Amino acid sequence: MKKAVTLNSVAVEAGVSRATASLVLRDSPLVSLETRDRVICAMDKLGYIYNRGAANLRGQKTGTIGLVLCDIGSPFYSQLMLGIDEVIVDANIVAILVNSAENPDRQLRQIRRLREHGVDGLILCPAAGSSDALLSEIERLHLPCVQVLRHVSQRNGNYVGPDxxxxxxxxxxxxxxxxxxxxxxxxxxxxxxxxxxxxxxxxxxxxxxxxxxxxxxxxxxxxxxxxxxxxxxxxxxxxxxxxxxxxxxxxxxxxxxxxxxxxxxxxxxxxxxxxxxxxxxxxxxxxxxxxxDPVGVGRNAARLLLDRIDNPTTSSTRILVSGQxxxxxxxxxxxx
Incomplete structure (x- = not known):
């Protein structure tokens, strides 16, 4: 069996310390572009795979969010996802997409499974028939959440949608x-x-x-x-x-x-x-x-969620995108 390539091996190949190689993996601004390029080239040459899961356990974040939509077959939601992706890709975040198919019970099961997988937060388009109890359950799971396009409460919870x-x-x-x-x-x-x-x-x-x-x-x-x-x-x-x-x-x-x-x-x-x-x-x-403007709604929802992940707050933010x-x-x- 081929021996796994370690970070030490990458550091030796690049001619840097293990600490410097680790800073490159974490996108630290303390590393020069020339050094960063050498480390990345060494990783590619040796076939090094970054164990992001272990790093996330140390940092208490997984770099993932859950995207819970009610109809992933609709072209409208494709436009929404484009806007979300524009924002999270720059933040090195990956979205896990699930489809509630307008079923509140299925939606709740999916949210719980996403929590088990350690997502850092949720962007949620609530299924028809969802109640305020859904927000209470998400709060119990300690998941930052932004409702998008629909909301289950006029007052509670973060929300981004069209007017x-x-x-x-x-x-x-x-x-x-x-x-x-x-x-x-x-x-x-x-x-x-x-x-x-x-x-x-x-x-x-x-x-x-x-x-x-x-x-x-x-x-x-x-x-x-x-x-x-x-x-x-x-x-x-x-x-x-x-x-x-x-x-x-x-x-x-x-x-x-x-x-x-x-x-x-x-x-x-x-x-x-x-x-x-x-x-x-x-x-x-x-x-x-x-x-x-589903793309614009998606961008705003992603930005708000990233803010809520970094700065948890009890107050709700509601953003309405003006109609045209x-x-x-x-x-x-x-x-x-």
Whole structure:
């Protein structure tokens, strides 16, 4: 069996002390670039593998975080992860990704397993149906945690997410300004904070304009062919003239439905989505969408978690990323 390469061997090969080689492994600023390069070259030549686990035990940190998401198949969460990765890679942190699949019991089991693996903290998008008890359990496990995109409490816990209510209000206001008077919301099941805040922004803005505000059509978001009662409503004697959809993927389904029936989105019927997924800029017609900036949310969530890991605090920080409206062809309004 080949003998394991030790740090002493690396130091001898590089012509430095073992202490200096150890400083290089710990990214110490006390080592010159030339010395650092020599040590790294020696490690590569000898095939040295740094035992980070043992080092972490000494330092009481593992250099890992848990990333608990509710739907890893969604392209929206891919954008969120890009933002998180941009921050943690510079901090030499590795994320362990798990998928709760919108199941609170599975979510709790996963969080406990992540704690067993010694993660330093959590970024959590709570599964639908999560309660305040989840935050109490995470606190009991002594895990710094940042909720992202959804929150289980209005007051407790760190949170980073879009201003859903404001974004939805911008969409409704734009439609009203361009003559739409009967506006529906598609995908409105208030099963978590993000959905409730979108619906709140929708209702309040329509009330402000003294327009009908109860055209809310529930759908199963995991089934993009489910348009709920939208087809029947569209075929009624008093159909809506616009729809704000829960997300871009659902809005794309609506536009496909309209096109298949000879109706041009934007000209015959206004459609607005949410999340500004990349494909929304190249669809036909191009999709007007509420910008929720998942990459920016991910960056802010990662920065906040790293701060909480280094500086534990009992006070909660809540960061809302301002909503914007990306106006394109599907809403029929004037392009910017």
């Amino acid at each position: 859903y209510a404001d974004g939805t209000s911008l969409a409704v206001t734009h439609l009203v300004r361009h003559g739409r008077r009967k506006i529906a919301f598609l995908g409105g099941r208030p099963v978590h904070s993000a959905a409730r805040e979108r619906l709140d922004g929708f209702r309040k803005t329509l009330k402000k304009h003294k327009l009908e505000h109860d055209l809310i059509i529930p759908t199963h978001l995991e089934n993009l062919s489910d348009l709920g009662s939208f087809p029947e409503l569209l075929a009624s004697s008093t159909p809506p003239d616009a729809v704000v959809c829960y997300n871009d993927m659902l809005a794309q389904s609506v536009m496909g439905y309209l096109l298949a029936r000879g109706k041009m989105p934007g000209r015959d019927f206004a459609v607005i989505g949410a999340d500004d997924l990349p494909q929304s800029a190249v669809s036909f017609p191009t999709l007007t969408t509420i910008v929720t 409206l990306m106006i394109r062809q599907s809403c029929g309004g004037q392009l910017p």
